[in-house]
Amino acid sequence: MNVVPIEESVAKEVRATLLAPDYGHPASAEDVDGTSPCRLCLTMIEDRRILFTYDAFRGQEDIPLPGPIFVHEGECAPYAAHETFPPEFRRHSLVLDAYRAGREQVAERRIEGVDADAALTELLADADYVHVRSAKAGCYLFTVR
DSSP states (O other): OOEEOOOHHHHHHHHHHOBOTTTOOBOEEEEOOSOOBBTTTOSBOOSEEEEEEEETTTTTOSSOOEEEEEEESSOOOOOOOTTSOOGGGGGSEEEEEEEETTTEEEEEEEEEGGGHHHHHHHHHTSOSEEEEEETTTOOEEEEEO
């Protein structure tokens, strides 16, 4: 398992410009209201966040899939335990979208986070990567290879 958050350069760019990278849409800095996972450090945001448009296929595929994501307003370190499923997400319902190169979706599965390791092992046997999404909001969280 290789857990891949968004690129640190994306978070730095959006913090500096308050514009969505690749799109130029305005980003918004706001107080947290509810559950807000940071897509860089993969922990929950407890103070202020930046909401912006992000392409979940950025740097991987030609056809984009833009959607809303959050990062901490202040700096944070990128998620570093790449071989471990992020503990924060084991408490949530998730959707796993499994893809092969060329954006060929081979499976989609709704799971509880506690079941992530087994589900990802099974899906990655037939896929190149998996997008992990929130089952509640549908938004992109991170990629697993």
